[in-house]
Amino acid sequence: MIRVKRQDVTSGTDPALLIKDDDGAIREGRTAPRAVAHANQEEPMRTLAIAALGFTVALGATIARADEAGGQKDVSVTGEVVDTFCYSAMGARGASHRQCGIDCAKKGIPVGLVEKGTDKLYVLLPNKDKQPVPETAVDKMGDTVTVTGHAYTKGGSNFLTVESVK
Numbered sequence: 540m541i542r543v544k545r546q547d548v549t550s551g552t553d554p555a556l557l558i559k560d561d562d563g564a565i566r567e568g569r570t571a572p573r574a575v576a577h578a579n580q581e582e583p584m585r586t587l588a589i590a591a592l593g594f595t596v597a598l599g600a601t602i603a604r605a606d607e608a609g610g611q612k613d614v615s616v617t618g619e620v621v622d623t624f625c626y627s628a629m630g631a632r633g634a635s636h637r638q639c640g641i642d643c644a645k646k647g648i649p650v651g652l653v654e655k656g657t658d659k660l661y662v663l664l665p666n667k668d669k670q671p672v673p674e675t676a677v678d679k680m681g682d683t684v685t686v687t688g689h690a691y692t693k694g695g696s697n698f699l700t701v702e703s704v705k
């Protein structure tokens with residue numbers, strides 16, 4: 540059972556100050572001495588409430604970390620597949636540029652996805668290192684498709700791994 544020292548919940552104690560020790564005990568952070576002073580006034584219901592609060596805080600922190608990872612969530616982006624050289628330098632896109640785009644990609648020019656409606660450009664990536672961008676994406680050069688994968692933004696550039704292309 541997790542036992543928590545009595546704390547005055549009505550005093551505005553910041554839940555973030557509750558710290559879970561390695562042994563599973565939850566204690567209050569900065570104001571621990573006060574909590575110790577009241578150690579002999581433990582009330583079971585309040586103990587339970589604070590334990591639940593501590594669990595909620597811990598859960599919230601876990602969710603926040605998952606959100607910070609960001610790119611780990613699957614997203615689906617609909618847009619046109621382009622080769623990034625011809626698109627950025629010349630604005631070339633669409634069916635008339637299809638063959639050039641495929642040739643550019645085969646020579647190693649990064650393949651991109653221009654999001655429909657926003658024109659936000661994603662550089663497409665494989666879903667692991669030391670792999671080419673999937674052929675399923677290159678084959679759709681000039682077409683509007685929906686790519687599902689993990690999105691990353693670094694240094695002002697957007698990236699999207701290719702998990703699937705529809």
Ligand SMILES: [Cu+2]
Binds near residue numbers: 622624631639641643
């Ligand atoms: Cu090209």
